[in-house]
Amino acid sequence: MSPLAVDVAVVHALDEDLGRAGDVTSVATIPRGTPGRAWIVARRAGVIAGLPFAEAAFRKLAPDIEITSHIRDGAKVDAKAAVMMISGDARAMLSAERVALNFVGHLSGIATATAAFVQRIAHTKARICCTRKTTPGLRALQKYAVRCGGGFNHRFGLDDAMLIKDNHSAVACGIRAVLERAKASAGHLVKIEIEVENLDQLEEVLETGIADAVTLDNMDTAAMRKAVAMVAGHLMIEASGGITLETCAAIAETGVDYLSSGAITHSAPNLDVGLDTEI
Numbered sequence: 001m002s003p004l005a006v007d008v009a010v011v012h013a014l015d016e017d018l019g020r021a022g023d024v025t026s027v028a029t030i031p032r033g034t035p036g037r038a039w040i041v042a043r044r045a046g047v048i049a050g051l052p053f054a055e056a057a058f059r060k061l062a063p064d065i066e067i068t069s070h071i072r073d074g075a076k077v078d079a080k081a082a083v084m085m086i087s088g089d090a091r092a093m094l095s096a097e098r099v100a101l102n103f104v105g106h107l108s109g110i111a112t113a114t115a116a117f118v119q120r121i122a123h124t125k126a127r128i129c130c131t132r133k134t135t136p137g138l139r140a141l142q143k144y145a146v147r148c149g150g151g152f153n154h155r156f157g158l159d160d161a162m163l164i165k166d167n168h169s170a171v172a173c174g175i176r177a178v179l180e181r182a183k184a185s186a187g188h189l190v191k192i193e194i195e196v197e198n199l200d201q202l203e204e205v206l207e208t209g210i211a212d213a214v215t216l217d218n219m220d221t222a223a224m225r226k227a228v229a230m231v232a233g234h235l236m237i238e239a240s241g242g243i244t245l246e247t248c249a250a251i252a253e254t255g256v257d258y259l260s261s262g263a264i265t266h267s268a269p270n271l272d273v274g275l276d277t278e279i
Contacts, residue, residue, distance in 0.1 A: 001052060001140070001141070001144050005140055005141075006052050006053055006056050007056060009053060009103075009138075009141060010053055010056040010057050010060060010099070010103075011060065013057070013099045013102070013103070014057060014060055014061070014096070014099055017098060017099055018095065022095070023091070023094065023095035026090075026091045026094045026095050027091065030090050030091045030094065032091070033089070034089070034090040034091065035087075035088065035089070035090060036087070036088070036089070036090030036093050036094075036277060036278070037085070037086070037087045037277070037278045038085075038086050038087075038093055038097075038275050038276060038277040038278065039082040039083075039084065039085050039086070039275070039276050040054060040082070040083050040084040040086070040100070040101070040104060040273055040274070040275055041080060041081065041082050041083070041273065041274050041275075041276050042077045042078075042079065042080070042081045042083055042108075042271065042272070042273050043079060043080070043272035043273060043274055044079050044271060044272045045076075045077060045078050045079045046076070046077060046108055046109070046111070046112035046115075046271040047074065047075070047076050047077075047108060047111040047112045047114075047115045047148060047149050048071060048073055048074070048075050048076075048077055048083055048104070048108050048111065048148070048271075049073045049074065049104070049107035049108050049110065049111035049144070049145040049148035049149070050073065050103040050104040050105075050106070050107035050108060050141075050145070051069055051071075051072070051073050051083065051084060051104065052073070053100070053103035053104070053107070053141075054084060054100035054101070054103055054104050055067050055069070055084070057096040057099045057100040057103070058086055058088075058092065058093060058096045058100060060096070061089075061091075061092035061095055061096050062088050062089040062092035062093070062096075064088060064089075065086060065087070065088030065089060065092060065093070066085075066086070066087040066088055067084060067085070067086050067087075068084065068085040068087075069083065069084050070082060070083055070084065070085070071083050073111075073148045074111070074147075074148040074149075074150075076115070082276075083104075083273075090277075093275075093277070094277075097275045100275070101273055101274065101275060103141075104271075104273050105270045105271050105272065105273045106145075106270055107141060107142070107144070107145040107148070108145070108270075108271035108273065109145075109268045109269050109270045109271040110142055110145035110146060110148075110149065110264060110265055110268040111145045111146070111148040111149035111271075112149065112268070112271055113149065113263070113264045113267075113268035113269070114128060114130075114145070114146050114148075114149025114150060114151040114264045114268075115149040115150050116245055117151070117245060117248055117259070117261060117264060118149065118150040118151060120245060120248050120249045120252075121248055121249055121252035121259065123249075124249075124252040124253055125255075125257070126251075126252035126256055126257060126258060126259055127151070127152045127257065127258050127259070128146075128150075128151040128152065128248070128258075128259050128261060128264070129146075129151060129152040129153060129154045129238075129258050129259070129260050129261075130142070130143055130146040130151060130152075130153055130154055130260070130261065130262070130264055130265050131154055131240075131260050131261065131262040131265070132154070132155060132157070133262030133265060133266045134265045134266065135265075135266070139156065139157075140156070142265045143156065143265075145265075146264060146265065149264075151264065152258070154260055161190060161191040161192070161193065162182050162186060162190060162191065162192045162193065163193045163194075163195070163215070164178055164179070164182060164192070164193065164194040164195060165195050166195055166197065166217070169194070169195075175194065175196075175201060175204045175205060175208070176204060176207075176208055178194070179192070179194060179205070179208050179210040179211060180208070180210065182210070183210045191212045191213065192210060192211050192212050192213075193211065193212060193213035193214065193215060193236075193238070194211045194213075194214055194215070195214075195215040195217045195240075196214055196215065196216065196217065197217050197218065197219070198219070198223070199223060199226055199227060199230065202214060202216075202227055202230060202231070203230065205235075206230065206231070206234070206235075211235060212235065212236065213235055213236040213237070213238060214227075214231065214235050214236075214237055214238070215238045215239075215240050215260075216237060216238065216239050216240070216256065217240055217241050218240075218241035218242065219239070219241075221250050221251060221253075221254050224239060224251065224254040224255075224256060225254045225255065228254055228255035228256060236257045236258070237255075237256045237257050237258070238256065238257065238258040238259070238260055239251050239254070239256045239258070239259050239260070240259075240260045243259050243260070243261050243263075244263070248261075
């Protein structure tokens with residue numbers, strides 16, 4: 001992650017939490033200058049992501065605070081593993097606690113979910129990638145967590161590449177027409193991908209010779225195998241639509257290049273992390 005992106009996200013989160021009056025509880029109960037020490041601990045096993053955000057949260061409130069990370073983002077940890085030690089101003093530590101843990105818990109949950117998919121298809125050439133099904137305002141962070149889990153990023157936004165969906169094709173009066181319009185408009189570095197729902201549509205895509213990649217949307221594995229044979233390496237092939245941990249291996253074994261999953265960002269459970277203090 002860009003340090004600027006980390007800074008923006010952390011400042012926004014702290015401002016949301018501290019509000020107009022700051023941490024009234026810590027100010028009232030912890031004398032100024034009280035030293036403390038704490039550890040961020042993974043309560044459950046998983047893949048860690050978000051430590052730079054946690055560190056930035058503590059440092060925003062106490063620039064001189066001492067922080068030691070025992071691991072880096074992307075590392076697998078066992079339950080009860082200490083991942084970061086924080087030492088310094090106790091007030092600042094407690095004021096930043098929830099923001100730091102929210103970042104680490106949420107992003108580690110995504111990294112852990114992604115890693116589970118990656119492990120299931122490790123015996124194939126296929127890669128797991130995310131989608132634009134992200135929480136508004138958190139896309140860059142969530143896509144960073146996908147990378148920490150061993151996955152790959154799809155488009156960051158509508159301006160990254162052309163992805164022609166079924167609705168585009170319908171409004172533009174068919175596959176050939178929509179591809180020709182896309183090609184006429186695309187810059188020399190812009191890739192064109194098109195979604196198809198059956199093999200007849202795929203055949204039409206191949207006949208145009210325009211697309212760089214094709215998405216097989218909600219096809220069964222038998223159809224996917226036929227599609228891979230038809231493409232014969234001329235296009236990158238992405239499988240999408242309701243891909244789960246239970247189905248991803250069979251899909252990857254068809255020979256597709258990518259499996260796109262919205263679930264790894266929009267449905268990943270939070271990884272339980274906590275702050276154990278020693279005041």
